[in-house]
Amino acid sequence: MSNSSKPYVIGLDLGGTNSVFGIVDAEGNVVAQTSVKTRGHGPKVEQYVADCVEALNVIIAEVGGIEKIKAMGIGAPNGNYYTGCIEFAPNLPWDQETIPLAKMFSEALGVPVAMTNDANAAAIGEMTYGAAKGMKNFIMITLGTGVGSGIVCDGKLVYGSDGMAGELGHVVVEPHNGRECGCGRKGCLETYCSATGVARTAREILGTTDRPTLLRDIPVDEIESKHVAIAAGKGDEVAKTIMDFTGQLLGRACADFACFNSPEAFVFFGGLTKAGELIMDPIRKSYDENILKCYRGKAKMLVSQLDDAKAAVLGASALGWEL
């Protein structure tokens, strides 16, 4: 994918707080990195881009100048691959509804720039440098504040008719009396299996049991997903019940997802996967119980192999190799 004259791509992980830039080689080494606060550049996105380019030029010079850069990839909330625009992202500070960020960076830097959302970028990163290397059909599931996904069919990210495909966190897993979701609907996978969903499960279970648990040491409103994982790791039975419930739902949802593209693997990424087998084991068990016979035993259940701190930048950068 790289060639000797242009051995690098730039990745931008655009988050609500920080915009992290990395210059990455074909093996997935981040050879230079910088970051800029996403806020504080005023309401005009032009100023944000100008400030980013100023910071970027420093690390671009470090690797030998823009001639060494093949392209740039951006992973951003609500990033649309087809348009290169961020569309209606609620947590970003600019005064435009549609922000043509790919075009703006491309014009400022003089290299091709592509953009997609963070979960899609993670999937491409996993395919380029990580657990899905060489795979043509897999599904990436990102377990963070929400549940995101990136779907790969026949070696290509599925963008759909509008560039917005792959929102598996909003597949409804509880059609009756499901939990209310931020999207305005009920019963979405995300309401159960995101970090906030796990915390919600913890509060629900603590409210209905007298069983002793380490989780009672934490004020109930402050319980987070990571507390559950830590307690489960210490053998706490209530915490293990919460992990089992979460994994059971994820496994069942993935069994439905398999009917779509019969993937070679599901790759899980995000805080919840830090619990290791405490979450992966119930996922696998539930998947095996729920999977349609013709798909049985085919899909691997994998955890991302990308370094957490660098995964988002790597994912974004990987998009650059495709240009």
Place this chain on the structure above:
Amino acid sequence: MSNSSKPYVIGLDLGGTNSVFGIVDAEGNVVAQTSVKTRGHGPKVEQYVADCVEALNVIIAEVGGIEKIKAMGIGAPNGNYYTGCIEFAPNLPWDQETIPLAKMFSEALGVPVAMTNDANAAAIGEMTYGAAKGMKNFIMITLGTGVGSGIVCDGKLVYGSDGMAGELGHVVVEPHNGRECGCGRKGCLETYCSATGVARTAREILGTTDRPTLLRDIPVDEIESKHVAIAAGKGDEVAKTIMDFTGQLLGRACADFACFNSPEAFVFFGGLTKAGELIMDPIRKSYDENILKCYRGKAKMLVSQLDDAKAAVLGASALGWEL
């Protein structure tokens, strides 16, 4: 796709009873047709193929000989695109578990042959000649004895890691106390929205209501999906309730499916679509109620435009143009 020297493809719709062959031009006209009983050739598939080729040669001669044929496509139950084999099809008469039918026809005829399952063939047919002409992202839903599907992403049928992708009839729509499915699991879409599912709904509803209905004129064990459609067409309120229930579930399921590939359209095919707006209207209503905001108003809900009697052969033939 065609050229002047090879203007035709052969399509084979391989069913449990009949094997229907058509020679098809680039506009989807079936210029010659023949058929052979699927059974009655003994347990060896070789004899079946030999008898098919004998019948085929007659219509091939009619269009100017095999030199006029670009390729052949086969739509068959459990047909695997990657291997060109029928794998473990329960209703076919041959003594092999894996039948390399594409290879056998290719060797006998001297043209390339591809195979896939019937719902995938229908999707390709719809894309080549029908309602999805020119579309790059859509989902075909076939409502027959079962519920089948063919998924198209970026202009390509999704075959998945094993050639068996696209079994949306077995996505679980009722995770708790769902109906038992022939696949051994519970709550699959197929148990509600196939022809047999609709008849099952009719029997359930008739058992719990005293409301007058035309459906009581039919012995309860003999009620079929088409009776419900006919009664609904006459304004029968109970029959309309059954159609509403069915469409409601289909619309909700499609709203989940949209999260995969954000399709431009869903194309419905099969007996149930004969009910026209009596089924399409509740599907659309339920889809609109259940769809994630970012996809709202984007996907069309269409009925197949292919002539029923020819659709399966056309679908199979369309596979030939891709070779």
